[in-house]
Amino acid sequence: ARKRFLDTFGRVHGNFQDLFVRLFGGGEARLELADGDPLEAGIKIFATPRGKNLSAIDLLSGGEKALTAIALLFALYLERPSPFCFLDEVDAPLDDSNVGRFADLLEDFTDRTQFLVVTHNKLTMERADRLYGVTMEEEGSSRLVAVEIAAREMEKDDGPVTDD
Amino acid sequence: ARKRFLDTFGRVHGNFQDLFVRLFGGGEARLELADGDPLEAGIKIFATPRGKNLSAIDLLSGGEKALTAIALLFALYLERPSPFCFLDEVDAPLDDSNVGRFADLLEDFTDRTQFLVVTHNKLTMERADRLYGVTMEEEGSSRLVAVEIAAREMEKDDGPVTDD
Amino acid sequence: MYLSGLELYGFKSFPTRTKLTFSPGVMAIVGPNGCGKTNIVDAVRWVLGEQRAGILRSDKMENVIFAGAGAKKPSKFAEVTLIVENTLGLLPTEYSEVAITRRLHRSGESEYMINRRTCRLRDIRTLFADTGLGPDSYSIIELAMVESILSGRPEERRRLFEEAA
């Protein structure tokens, strides 16, 4: 059991370090097992965005924390990938360039995972392959509006576009 | 002490109901003292956005909860208003029309309060009177960039604009 | 495998039969606050077997049934169907397309189906057990998880690793 945990930890750690650099466009991060029995020890996180000196995660900004957490959640996800993944507004704290790198990451993983991203962010919408609109009538019942195929797909197919 | 608390509660309650309607463009909300001694009882919140039937706040959406909380925080704020108020990314969960109503509210209060709004939201930026840009050099030290006067002010003054 | 469809009927804010069709790649789900986007995510959790009402933002499971709104009366039951293409044969079944259905009546009675044949909740959970889907997987990532994974204590974080192991 100990070996299995340490193997898992090693892989997740490697994923985390790689994903952190891709999402931050640089910098470095690491995980450490706290002191004591590896079968019980907690896991500490250290993260240093590009150009900065500090590695305590409490001093990171709201957006930097969100991006670090996304890197860790994806690292865990890759250990046991599911065929589809719903992301609910995880891009809310991110600025434009971080949203772009987040979208790059999703694109890289679409060969093995289908992503369904709930978002209010215009850039995330632009980078999606398709858009599903949901609306609510005055009387409190939800319905779907037409699915839009992303602009770049339409340039290829010259398909119909729904005006909104 | 009991009278003073109940007076405060009454005023905050009134503010909350009024602010809720302004932020949601309709609907209704109320506060209730839990059972027991008014000097000890907790405060329950009920909120019903326009057109909906439910009043339990747990079933509200992320954005609806944020807007309800903003109404309550402002209601408490009005009880003891400060000359200036910093708002740090409270608009992050809001969609475009709610951001607009939030900006309307701030505008209504500028006669007695100065607002400093940290935001990533383009609509909030458009509605501000002035923009202060902050940037960070590669080597981890922050600096300010030029203050931009909002577009509508410039149409009046024909002042200089900084391109970004 | 990929998710090809999701149908909601009487589930939360979807009183009428509503079908979403999905395709591989990245799909954005958009709309104003409170329109029903997270309710769609809740529907996926629920049909995959989520039993904790709190995860679905309520204290009672009955609250996932459409409660009525405006002129529309409350629904008598909530039903969600999830359809996956079993393209890689990941699911232990000979079908190339698998539809799972969960239904909850106001009486409290529940029904479960795989490809329209009645089964038990645990059959659904067994079906998806090794696919990385199911209540504790990372197939649903929401903003609150993003905030708590860093602010939690090192020991709590460890539990997440153990679940993935």
Add this chain to the structure above:
Amino acid sequence: MYLSGLELYGFKSFPTRTKLTFSPGVMAIVGPNGCGKTNIVDAVRWVLGEQRAGILRSDKMENVIFAGAGAKKPSKFAEVTLIVENTLGLLPTEYSEVAITRRLHRSGESEYMINRRTCRLRDIRTLFADTGLGPDSYSIIELAMVESILSGRPEERRRLFEEAA
């Protein structure tokens, strides 16, 4: 009264003397993730007398002093000055403009000033006591407060009312 200026020197990510000038109305503070916007808000909390390091996102107050970055060496002290226009005479002083300064040295030594005259921290707190400013007021509203005010228990919410009373 309104806030007319804020100066940071050696505070968090601001190693060089940086002055912000404010005017009445609505001012938006913008920039990429991690550039220093919340640090500016932290500076306001700190100069008004915040003593809880946790509120400033750290376990030690010393961490508000610029820790060095790239070629820049760590600062020896952090200093913040807040300037308010006492337009309505709300502040119990004859000055029309009031500047308060707080400085913390790495040695742990602190200094406080009102209009460049040395004073104690409690003099600053007394000055702003009836103006609705100070560590427990609603003069700073952040997203985490928005989330916790609804999810907290009814008893905790009550405490907020009592503080406002």
